[in-house]
Amino acid sequence: MTQHSPDQYRVFGNPIEHSRSPDIHHIFANKSQQSINYQKQLVEIDGFSNAIAKFIHQGGKGANITVPFKEQALTLADELTERATLAGAVNTLTFKNGKIFGDNTDGEGLVQDLITNQVILNESRVLLLGAGGAARGVLLPLLAQNPRSIVIANRTVSKADKICQHFADNRISASSYIDLAKQDFDLIINATSASLSGDLPPIPTSIISQNVVCYDMVYGKDETPFLKWAKEHGAMKVVDGLGMLVGQAAVSFEVWRGVTPEVQPVIDKLRASLK
Numbered sequence: 001m002t003q004h005s006p007d008q009y010r011v012f013g014n015p016i017e018h019s020r021s022p023d024i025h026h027i028f029a030n031k032s033q034q035s036i037n038y039q040k041q042l043v044e045i046d047g048f049s050n051a052i053a054k055f056i057h058q059g060g061k062g063a064n065i066t067v068p069f070k071e072q073a074l075t076l077a078d079e080l081t082e083r084a085t086l087a088g089a090v091n092t093l094t095f096k097n098g099k100i101f102g103d104n105t106d107g108e109g110l111v112q113d114l115i116t117n118q119v120i121l122n123e124s125r126v127l128l129l130g131a132g133g134a135a136r137g138v139l140l141p142l143l144a145q146n147p148r149s150i151v152i153a154n155r156t157v158s159k160a161d162k163i164c165q166h167f168a169d170n171r172i173s174a175s176s177y178i179d180l181a182k183q184d185f186d187l188i189i190n191a192t193s194a195s196l197s198g199d200l201p202p203i204p205t206s207i208i209s210q211n212v213v214c215y216d217m218v219y220g221k222d223e224t225p226f227l228k229w230a231k232e233h234g235a236m237k238v239v240d241g242l243g244m245l246v247g248q249a250a251v252s253f254e255v256w257r258g259v260t261p262e263v264q265p266v267i268d269k270l271r272a273s274l275k
Contacts, residue, residue, distance in 0.1 A: 006037040009256065010055055013066035016042045020270060021064055024249045027269065028261035036257075048072050056095050062256045063093045064249070070104075070133060077102030086167065087137040092252040103255055106134070107141030109248025110189075110217070112263070117239050119187060119213050121145035127185040128152045129201045130192035131159040131174075134217055138191065139167055151175050151183065153203070177202045184209075188230070190216040195224035208233040217241040221274045242274075243267050 011021040017040075025038040043051045048069045055063065065073040070089035074080065077090060078099040084090050090102035114121060124147045128135050131154035142150060152160040153175045160174035175183070181204040188208075192201050195218035208214070214230035219240040223231070227238040246263045254260050 004035065006035040007061045008055075008059060009036055009038040009062050009064075010060060011038070011040045011064040011066060012043045012048065012051060012069060013040070014043055014045060014068065016040045016066070019066065020245065021066075021249060023270070024246055024266055025253060027266050028250065028253045031265070032257070032259045032261055034257050034259060043069065049076060052076060052093070052100075056100075060095055062095060062252075064252055065091050065093060074102060076100055083107060083140045086140045087133075088166075089133050089137055091137075091248065092255055094256060103252075104137055105248040105251035105255070106244070107138035108251045109246070110138045110215075110244045111141045111145060112247045112250075113239070113241075113243035114187075114215065116243060116264075117213075117237070119215075119237075119239075121147055121187070123148045124186040125184060126150045127180065127183075127188045127207070129188065129190045129203065130154060131156070131163055132191070132193075134193075135191035136163050136166075138189075139163070139172070143167075143169060143171065147171065149173065151180070151185070153177050153180055153201075155202075178204075180204055181206050183207065185212060188212060188214045190214070190218070190224075190226045193218070195220075195226050198225055200225050200229055205233050208235050210234050210236050213237045213239070215239045215241070217244060219245065219274075242270060246270065 019040045022038045029036045073090035079101050081103045084102045084104040087104040092103040094101040126147045150172045154160040157176050164172045164174050194201050212235050214235045216224045216226045218224050219242040246266050250261050250263050
C-alpha cells in the first residue's frame with residue numbers, strides 16, 4: 001500500500017513568527033482525518049510573487065496570506081470570488097489545474113463568530129470603525145446578513161466615502177468620529193489597529209449603551225483597550241477577535257478540503273494557551 005505524503009499548505013507574511021495558523025489548521029486536520037502539512041513562511045517585502053511561484057512549483061496546494069501581501073495576492077490570482085474582489089484583498093489562495101484562485105474569508109469568519117456569540121445582525125444598526133483593508137474585507141458578508149445600516153467611521157472621512165462608493169449599497173454611509181455622537185447603534189466593530197498599540201479609536205462615549213455589543217478584531221491575553229473601555233461605559237456584551245481568526249481559517253480549510261471543521265474546540269484551546 002502506497003503511503004501518500006501530506007498535501008502542503010503555507011501562510012505567507014512579514015512578520016510571520018506570531019502566526020497561529022499552523023496550529024489551527026493542524027487541529028482541524030487531525031479532527032477531520034485530513035492529511036496536510038501546514039507551515040508558516042517569512043517572505044521578504046519584494047519577494048512575494050517569487051515565493052508563491054516557488055511553492056506552486058514544489059507542489060503546494062494552497063496558501064493563506066497575511067500582512068502586508070493581501071493586495072498583492074489579489075493581483076496574482078487568475079480567478080477571484082466576489083467577496084475577494086469587493087474586499088480588494090485576498091487571504092486564501094488555491095492552486096489547482098495550473099490556475100491560482102483567490103478568496104477572502106475574513107468577513108465570513110467575523111460573521112460566523114458574531115452569530116456564535118448570539119449577536120443579531122438582521123435589521124441591526126452597525127458601526128464599523130476604520131476604513132482600511134480590515135473594514136473593507138468584512139463588508140460584503142456583513143451586508144448579506146441584512147443589517148438596517150452600516151456606518152463606516154474614520155479619521156479621514158474621504159477614505160470611508162471611497163468604500164461607500166465602491167460598494168454602492170444605500171445601507172452603507174460614511175461618518176467622521178465626531179458626528180457619531182448623534183447616532184444610535186446595536187453593534188460596534190473595531191476594525192482599526194488601535195488596540196495593537198494600546199490606543200482607542202476617538203469615538204464619543206455617548207454611543208455606548210446597555211443595548212450595544214462591541215467587537216474588536218484584535219485579541220490578546222488581556223481584554224483589548226477598546227473592549228475594556230466599552231465595558232466600563234456599560235456595553236451589553238464585548239467580544240474579541242480570536243473567534244474571527246479561527247473562523248476565517250475554518251472557511252479557508254473548507255475551501256481547500258471540502259470539509260467544515262469545528263471551531264469551538266480550537267478557540268477554547270487557543271484561549272487557554274493565551275493565559
